[in-house]
Amino acid sequence: MSLDCEVAIIGAGAAGLSALRELDRAGCPALCLEARQRIGGRIFTVHDPLSPLPIELGAEFVHGRPPEIWDIIRAAPLTAYDCGQKAIRLRNGRVVDEDAWSTIDRVMEDMRLAAQREPDLPFSEFLANSVHTEEAKRWAAGYVEGFNAARQEIVGIHSLAADAAAADQIDGDQAFRLADGYQALALYLLAGVTEPARKLRLNSIVERIVWRRPGEASVHVRHALTGGHTIVRCRRVIITVPLGILQAQDAIRFEPEPADALRAARRLAVGHVVRVVLRFREAFWEENQSLSSAGFLLSDEDVFPTWWTQLSVRAPLLIGWSAGSHADPLLGQPEAHVISRALEAVTRITGADPTRTANLLEAFYFHDWHTDPFSRGAYSYVPTRALPDRAALAEPVSETLYFAGEATDLGGHSATVHGAIATGRRAARQILSGNG
Ligand SMILES: Cc1cc2nc3c(=O)[nH]c(=O)nc-3n(C[C@H](O)[C@H](O)[C@H](O)COP(=O)(O)OP(=O)(O)OC[C@H]3O[C@@H](n4cnc5c(N)ncnc54)[C@H](O)[C@@H]3O)c2cc1C
Structure with missing residues (x-):
């Protein structure tokens, strides 16, 4: 089977959903491909009826007052409460x-x-x-x-x-928690997309990205449940998978390899929690x-x-x-x-x-998170003298590949949800403005 769209987005975590929402708002046909059976990525809230509060297995705190999250808290609206510091x-x-x-x-x-x-x-x-x-x-x-x-x-x-x-x-x-759990934020991002069921595909494991000419790519997807294959043809690809996936030799294959970006990815480090x-x-x-x-x-x-x-x-x-x-x-x-x-x-x-x-x-x-095949670690950090590598990873490749996700944040907010949101928006805006 094959599908066509303008932009393929890989991953439906905070970065991918933010990119999808931004492109959708601008009327740009985008399709988000997520390997898991759920959205949120490293936002992973469990609601146990026996627990007095939602259980967070991934992100828990809103660190400070980042506009990327507080604008959502106010607009949704969501309830946030102070954490005992x-x-x-x-x-x-x-x-x-x-x-x-x-x-x-x-x-x-x-x-x-x-x-x-x-x-x-x-x-x-x-x-x-x-x-x-x-x-x-x-x-x-x-x-x-x-x-x-x-x-x-x-x-x-x-x-x-x-x-x-x-x-x-x-x-x-300061730190805050979302009373309904962090997942409420991911749900809010998706709810802002028109016809979300058509624009987001779960259980869709991206195995290969082929881009032989600028502005022309095909994303090869295996269905996690049926094993069936789909090719998504598009002009640009936003890649929001975690750094651990970019570093792995057996995860996503690029044809050809974006050498500078992947070299930069390998110089950054994946932290474990x-x-x-x-x-x-x-x-x-x-x-x-x-x-x-x-x-x-x-x-x-x-x-x-x-x-x-x-x-x-x-x-x-x-x-x-x-x-x-x-x-x-x-x-x-x-x-x-x-x-x-x-x-x-x-x-x-x-x-x-x-x-x-x-x-x-x-x-x-x-x-x-360490053995999770779609995370392979908790979040990124920067080894000594590798700070320029974040910027190298965030640089669009031939106006075709756009790396986003927490590891590509350049504002000092990597390894956070708000940093991830900012990178998804950045990639979407670069595409919309034809800049990059
Ligand atoms: C234990 C833990 C605690 C944390 N605590 C906090 C906190 O308190 N506050 C905070 O701000 N941040 C926290 N973080 C960090 C925060 O969760 C991340 O920075 C943020 O959620 C990353 O979002 P992302 O969109 O960049 O990546 P992800 O959320 O990882 O999204 C990437 C998506 O890509 C998908 N994917 C991977 N491979 C493929 C493939 N081949 N094909 C298709 N899809 C694929 C994944 O399934 C995933 O859904 C924590 C993280 C962890 C692990």
Whole structure:
């Protein structure tokens, strides 16, 4: 079977849906091809009737007040609530620091100054040369690895400083959750498309993109359920698949290869995260007064060092986060192993009784982004001296291929939902203006 359209969009995550909506609004015939049976990509909300709140398996926070998301929150409208930002550091159930962000902020401020003065260097090298206490260095390294899903010996301080400056512009030290779950945002983006059932195809795995002449491409699609093949002929292709897919040798084949773009993609890094949600019968940690007002619980556990509650809403849910090098022992492990490591860590951190914690556990939610064939990792980060590679990846190729998606954001908002939305719109506007 073959189909014709002006623009084929690969992926129906935040970037792909934003591109589709933008093109559709301008009356440009576009078709969005999504490998999964659902939209949203790394936005993945589960509604469990037994849970008091929607369960997020991917993106959870709206970081600050980015217009890409807040314009939607107001227009839809969606309900957003503040997250409890207080972070405490714990060791064996005892609070060792009531204001963990201040310690970390001091190191990060210093890093921003170093990034202005010095050539790019790995965060670990910056730390080694800095005057901070060993304890402060350890917490700052934990923060950088956790937030960016990055390895401290690889991630460069120039990109970390650029991201921090961009976050300042949008009150990035605040965080919000969407009361109906992040998926509401993806649904809103799709609802703005006329005849969405005709313009979005699920279960459509793109295997090959052939573009022998500028302005002429064919996208080869395999149906995930039937195995049937379709060729989509178009003039331009917006590719929003995650960086892990672009880097993989066995995912999408380009004929011919856009050499500069793919070389740039290989120089960027894919970060790994193991994120779990534990639902308990009661919020046992709130019995400890110093824990009951904390949004974030930080520890020096090897795996799952970081946890957070649902504050400002009170609910018996805890989210465990293991990223960067902390995720290594968990990657590709069976779910039962991940659950028991998570439960052990949270029991130690809160100082709770292990038997009681296990008995109170009602449900466990987890998505393995590492082995997910359509993600192959959590989100991108920039190794030392690789900052120009983001721009190289975002550069349109012969007015035919347009790479979008969080890894191509140039405004310091990569690895976020709002960054992804901005890149989808950018690609659509480049096409509409005939620019690129
Ligand atoms: C665990 C986790 C927690 C996160 N937390 C936050 C957070 O709190 N706040 C925040 O702002 N961001 C967060 N992020 C990052 C955020 O989710 C992403 O930056 C954003 O959703 C990426 O959107 P995207 O459109 O670029 O990519 P995706 O959402 O990955 O969309 C790409 C789409 O391409 C599809 N695809 C892949 N291969 C093919 C193929 N061959 N053919 C067709 N389709 C294909 C995929 O199925 C996917 O739907 C988190 C991510 C993870 C994994």
